[in-house]
Amino acid sequence: MVKTNAGRFFEDYQIGQVIGHAVPRTVSGGERALYHMLYPARHALYSSDSFAQACGLAGSPLDDLAAFHVVFGKTVPDVSLNAVANLGYAEGRWLKPVWPGDTLRSVSEVIGLKQNSNGKTGVVWVRTEGLNQHDEVVLRYVRWVMVKKRDTDAPAPDAVVPDLAPVLAVADLAIPKGLDFSNYDFDLAGEPHRWGDYEVGEKIDHVDGVTVEEAEHMMATRLWQNTSKVHFDGTMREDGKRLIYGGHVISLARTLSFNGLASAQMIVGLNAGAHANPCFAGDTVRAWSEVLDKAETDVPGVGAIRLRLVATKGGAPFDLRGEDGKYLPSVLLDLDYWALMPV
Structure with missing residues (x-):
């Protein structure tokens, strides 16, 4: 019995398939420190508890893109290990702040498939959700990747290309509970x-x-x-x-x-x-x-x-x-x- 994982190929995906991704991740101030070390991150809301508290939050959440990377990283072994290219994103919504101490996990659903004309690759669309330890969705987005076929002779699936919104409506944006910029300090920002x-x-x-x-x-x-x-x-x-x-x-x-x-x-x-x-x-x-x-x-x-x-x-x-x-x-x-x- 083969114990190692070679990753999924294009013919391994089916419309409606739900993939629960491995290895939940508990985040802490360590992720923030490393994020700010690796990138020139300086936005005040993600740097200072007192600044965030003055803006109505309980403290400084994890940087929005750090949360995205954690959720995204979980999906790679199942979605893009054999990808040729990560092609695009759509309908991404940050629904709840991620706080130090939260545990994140990821789940994806296959919502689109289309084999390329060369017969060697195909495009896979997935909708991914990042959930915290309370099973609350903190982040949701769609991405599509070009993935290799294992067997070029495998029949092509019926093409399904999802209809994705080109722009999120402002009413669909989730503003964190308590956020208030009425007393925003521009000097500190x-x-x-x-x-x-x-x-x-x-x-x-x-x-x-x-x-x-x-x-x-x-x-x-x-x-x-x-x-x-x-x-x-x-x-x-x-x-x-x-x-x-x-x-x-x-x-x-x-x-x-x-x-x-x-x-x-x-x-x-x-x-x-x-x-x-x-x-x-x-x-x-x-x-x-x-x-x-x-x-x-x-x-x-x-x-x-x-x-x-x-x-x-x-x-x-x-x-x-x-x-x-x-x-x-x-x-x-x-x-x-x-x-x-x-x-």
């Missing part, structure tokens, strides 16, 4: 800019950059218990390079966006996302943002702002696509999300 200071269509060059180091990206990926072979094993690619985990690029870009968006404190919705080009050690990641939309909420002092976050490894700020409509080779990430900001 790091910038004076508030929700009303941003205009739809405005673009912000975040100026700073971080050069990705081989050891750091592998340490980060191990922290999230992401086991995808392409991030660690140099023999998995013909060029001998280790591919940088896409979430590592997301966190680098988000934390770089502090310079210009210091008060975009909490990510509460993920509308869409694409890893446009691969990232490797030695690349210097920079970021820029575009304000796509703004909306009021019924919570005191809290506004919602929809942002496009673009990570690049060169090129001029605000360059995104070429004349052919395709992403430029310098673009690493194109992410569309909702954040909460003081009005």
Whole structure:
């Protein structure tokens, strides 16, 4: 009897299949310290208990993307161990804060399948939920991956492509209970800019950059218990390079966006996302943002702002696509999300 796990291949998935992922994870202040060590994370709500308490919360929760990485990492052995590429995200909602001491686990449901024309790979869509020790859903999102076939002669399944919302409605955003920015301290937050200071269509060059180091990206990926072979094993690619985990690029870009968006404190919705080009050690990641939309909420002092976050490894700020409509080779990430900001 084979004891080891080679991971699922495309023909191993079925519509409606529910996968309970292994190894629950209890998070602590250690995850926060390591997250802030690996990325230039400085948003005040996730750095200071007293700042978070002044904003109506019991204390400082775990960084929203750290929670995402923990939930995502659980899914890798079952969803993307044999993936060729992680293609995109949609309908992501942060439903409850994650607190130090919470135990997170992940469950995914297969909601879409489509074999590619080459007959060697197919696309798998899954809806993943991260749950805490009380069985409360803290995070829910859809992602789709291109996965290898084990047997190219295996028949193709009937194609099912899920109908996904292009943008989350503001009414669908979950604002943490008690959050109140009425007495928000802009000096402690790091910038004076508030929700009303941003205009739809405005673009912000975040100026700073971080050069990705081989050891750091592998340490980060191990922290999230992401086991995808392409991030660690140099023999998995013909060029001998280790591919940088896409979430590592997301966190680098988000934390770089502090310079210009210091008060975009909490990510509460993920509308869409694409890893446009691969990232490797030695690349210097920079970021820029575009304000796509703004909306009021019924919570005191809290506004919602929809942002496009673009990570690049060169090129001029605000360059995104070429004349052919395709992403430029310098673009690493194109992410569309909702954040909460003081009005």
